[in-house]
Amino acid sequence: MGGEVTRMDLAEAFLAGGGELSRLILAHPWEATSLGAIAGWSPSLRTTVGLILRSPVPIVTLWGEDGIMIYNDAYSDFAGGRHPRLLGSKVREGWPEVADFNDNVMKVGLAGGTLSYQDQELTLHRSGVPEQVWMNLDYSPVIGESGRPEGIVAIVVETTAKVQAERRLRVTAEALARLNAELERRVEERTAERDRVWRNSRDLLAVLRADGVFRNVNPAWTEILGLAPAEVIGRSFHEFIWPEDAEATQGAVDKAATGHELTGFENRYRHKDGTPRWISWHTSAEGEEIFAYGRDITAEKERALALNEAEDRLRQAQKMEAVGQLTGGIAHDFNNLLTGIVGSLQMIQARIAQGRIGELDRYILAARGAADRAAALTHRLLAFSRRQTLDPRPVRINRLVTGMEDLIRRTVGPAIALEVVAAGGLWTTLVDANQLENALLNLCINARDAMPDGGQLTIETANRWFDVRTARNHDLQPGQYVSLCVTDTGVGMTPEVVARAFDPFFTTKPLGQGTGLGLSMIHGFARQSGGQARIYSEPGKGTMVCLYLPRHAGEELTEGEAAEPVSAPRAEHGETVLVVDDEPTVRMLVSEVLGELGYAAIEADDGAAGLQLLRSGRRIDLLVTDVGLPGGMNGRQLADAARELRPGLKVLFITGYAENAAIGHGHLAPGMQVMTKPFSVEAIATRIRAIIEER
Secondary structure, three states, X not given: OHHHHHHHHXXXXXXXXXXXXXXXXXXXXXXXXXXXXXXXXXHHHHHHHHHHHOOOOOEEEEEOOOOEXXXXXXXXXXXXXXXXXXXXXXXXXXXXXHHHHHHHHHHHHHOOOOEEEEEEEEEEOOOOOOEEEEEEEEEXXXXXOXXXXXXXXXXXXXXXXXXXXXXXXXXXXXXXXXXXXXXXXXXXXXXXXXXXXXXXXXXXEEEEEOOOEEEEEOOHHHHHHOOOHHHHOOOEHHHOEOHHHHHXXXXXXXXHHOOOOOEEEEEEEEOOOOOEEEEEEEEEEEOOEEEEEEEEOHHHHHHHHHHHHHHHHHHHHHHHHHHHHHHHHHHHHHHHHHHHHHHHHHHHHHHHHHOOHHHHHHHHHHHHHHHHHHHHHHHHHHHHOOOOOOOOEEEOHHHHXXXXXHHHHHHHOOOEEEEEEOOOOOOEEEEOHHHHHHHHHHHHHHHHHOOOOOEEEEEEEEXXXXXXXXXXXXXXXXXXXXXXXXXXXXXXXXXXXXXXXXXOOOOOOOOOOOOXXXXXXXXXXXXXXXXXXXXXXXXXXXXXXXXXXXXXXXXXXXXXXXXXXXXXXXXXXXXXXXXXXXXXXXXXHHHHHHHHHOOEXXXXXXXXXXXXXXXXXXXXXXXXXXXXXXXXXXXXXXXXXXXXXXXXXXXXXXXXXXXXXXXXXXXXXXXXXXXXXOOOHHHHHHHHHHHHHOO
């Protein structure tokens, strides 16, 4: 029994050291194949199997007429999902998709022939799906003890990756070859086109060195400047440039030489006949060279100059016409108002002389009313010129509209239906609330006049967000705005009327029923507030006027915060006020008010005199100064100098003209306030008491 085991071990010794396939071969039921049990294998088969098991190269034996497959570990990797089913199978059944190919291999090999294939393409199903592969295949017969071939040894080296890489490289190489050919063709075409353009272009073409010396110019230089290329090449542009443009052109050449492209740079070159020619240049740089393209714009410049001169003459004529309208309108209105004021004062004087003082009130009221209307007219003029002094505060327009609704209903009358469409969550805007109320009331009155037979009046608010394009169409900066729109169903306007509606003194109302300042005042107020006014109208279909005002990040002031300070007691501690104004009447009135309140008043008629008093040791608790002062120092400059000398000094600016720039466009330091002339005695008295008593 022991001897039999030893013989079996010796019979299977050829499998030793063969890796995983040795174990699989040993465990395989070979009795079920034509090879029979391992113990009965021929010496040539055992030797062949022993050799292939120890090879690192994929090798398979196809033994006998059926081509029974026995292979090594390396071949099992090649077999993929077919392993280990291939072991012991007939080659035709193991690889049915290439059965015809293997039939030929068996036929040649068992006849004693050899076969060799390089990068043989086959389609295998190693993982259950068709797969295109390439292999190097070498087939050799194995001669048995009988001297005849008993099997075949096949060395299989897969070259799929190599073949695919070579094909990709070949495709890439072919594509590169085609691309190179195409590039060469295009270069040739572009060179030919460039030469054609160079010769035939009617514009100036030039190549310059970085120092401004021409290396080449095209024939157009002769047509445009009367210069043959030979007269230009090798010479600096300074020899041809118009003298006044030499410095700017040198800067442009220096910039172009550093790689900056010039677009639309204009200068003048001197024609050979001595006259100037305007040229618009575009440049690009490459290495040490500047490529320049110049278009003759002399005719355009001359036309533009003629057009500008004509436009200047037209604008001057329009200005003179507007000035005539303005002065005529002001003279007419102020003559009426002055008649009321002067006449009332004369009647007061006469009644005092007659001792009839009981009748003075009616004349005082008449003079006061005319003066108030004159003040309103000046405010309108300043608004249309965008130079009024505004008192901007954070305002919620919905609340303002609600507060005016009853007034508007009474103003437009019962024949007109009023609807208010207030947007929810309306943003706050920074605006002079009184001026906005006046603007809204004016728009509603205009709407009423446009609907003599009655109609629908709608007041609508909304939040608006303007992108770059929309803002440009509205002549505004991009951003967030609050809109207040007044829409009527009245007669509407033609495009020509809409185009002039904001012009001063332009009106479509009958003579005596409109000054033509209403819409211009509204437009000026909107622009001065950082917004815009727009009219949308169509004849017979009504009109919509919209105010667009910038959104303000702050909250609306409460009623208590916005209110005027309460009246303070009279002066009790010898407070002193410096009054600086070049108008003696104003100084007299303010000083009288101060005296009534118990304050001491010091007067100065210009900034220099006021500054001299400030430098003295006299007590000064408040500076009241006009903004527009003679002598080279305005009121704001005086106030700043005063605070250098007396830090924290309180200041009240009074102005009859809107020097907004002088007082900081509403950006006043703490302790500074502004009042607009004309003002009532009661108003300035209240303001002076409040400022001095303010802590």
